[in-house]
Amino acid sequence: MEKTIDSNYIQQHLANERTYLAWIRTALAMVGIGFLIVNIHFSLNETSAAADQFAQMIGIFSVVLGLIIIVFATYSYLVKKKQINEQTFQPSNRVVWLVSIFTIIISILFFLYFFVY
Numbered sequence: 001m002e003k004t005i006d007s008n009y010i011q012q013h014l015a016n017e018r019t020y021l022a023w024i025r026t027a028l029a030m031v032g033i034g035f036l037i038v039n040i041h042f043s044l045n046e047t048s049a050a051a052d053q054f055a056q057m058i059g060i061f062s063v064v065l066g067l068i069i070i071v072f073a074t075y076s077y078l079v080k081k082k083q084i085n086e087q088t089f090q091p092s093n094r095v096v097w098l099v100s101i102f103t104i105i106i107s108i109l110f111f112l113y114f115f116v117y
Contacts, residue, residue, distance in 0.1 A: 034062025
């Protein structure tokens with residue numbers, strides 16, 4: 001069996017795959033949180049039109065954020081795979097900052113939902 005370029009950096013590729021899977025778990029958690037908030041909201045007996053719209057907005061935002069995280073994670077995985085093989089790896093802070101900012105926004109929206117409505 002011939003050695004491939006990937007086999008020279010097995011540990012790095014395995015770490016890259018674990019990171020990718022962690023991002024996917026994060027994305028699924030975001031989507032799940034969106035469904036949870038909508039489910040909790042509509043299981044309440046007394047709701048207003050404004051509260052309905054706010055809960056739906058949080059749910060949609062969470063699902064869209066989860067999908068965006070999956071796209072960025074996949075792109076990041078493929079770029080890092082290439083960089084590992086070429087020995088030009090550069091850690092990227094953009095995705096981490098974007099996900100952090102959006103997670104803070106989602107958290108603020110949850111806080112507002114639970115304490116305002």
